[in-house]
Amino acid sequence: MEKSKLGISVCLLGAFMFLTGYLGVVAMVLVAGYILLKEDNKSLKKIAVGTIVLCLIFAAFNICVGMLDDVFSMFNFGGWMYGSVMYKITNGFITLLHTVVYLAEKIIYGLLALFALLGKEVKIPLVDKFVEKHL
Secondary structure (H helix, E strand, O other): OOEOOOOOEHHHHHHHHHHHHHHOHHHHHHHHHHHHHHOOOHHHHHHHHHHHHHHHHHHHHHHHHHHHHHHHHHOOHHHOOOOOHHHHHHHHHHHHHHHHHHHHHHHHHHHHHHHHHHOOOOOOHHHHHHHHHHO
């Protein structure tokens, strides 16, 4: 098994990179920065860039859901819709969308970390195209 410059396996460092998705953006950027600057393994660099791209995709989804919430809030001008059935439906829908995006993000990061730990490569077409183009 190939070792990284830290002395741990490349698979373990790749899994850790994906698990930083649970820790937050700062941890993710620090680990990705280390991998991109210090490590020589091409697949490890792909994992680092792919994790950042995936984070940006989920951030874009969260921004879109937030904007949708703002659009629905505009209709509640003056509070006339608050407490109505329409308000409850739209508020429930937005909450459901936030929850789905959050759960999808955590599940995808967890599965990708598991696959990286096992040494299997997972193809995500949108992310892989971007990584291949810019790495």
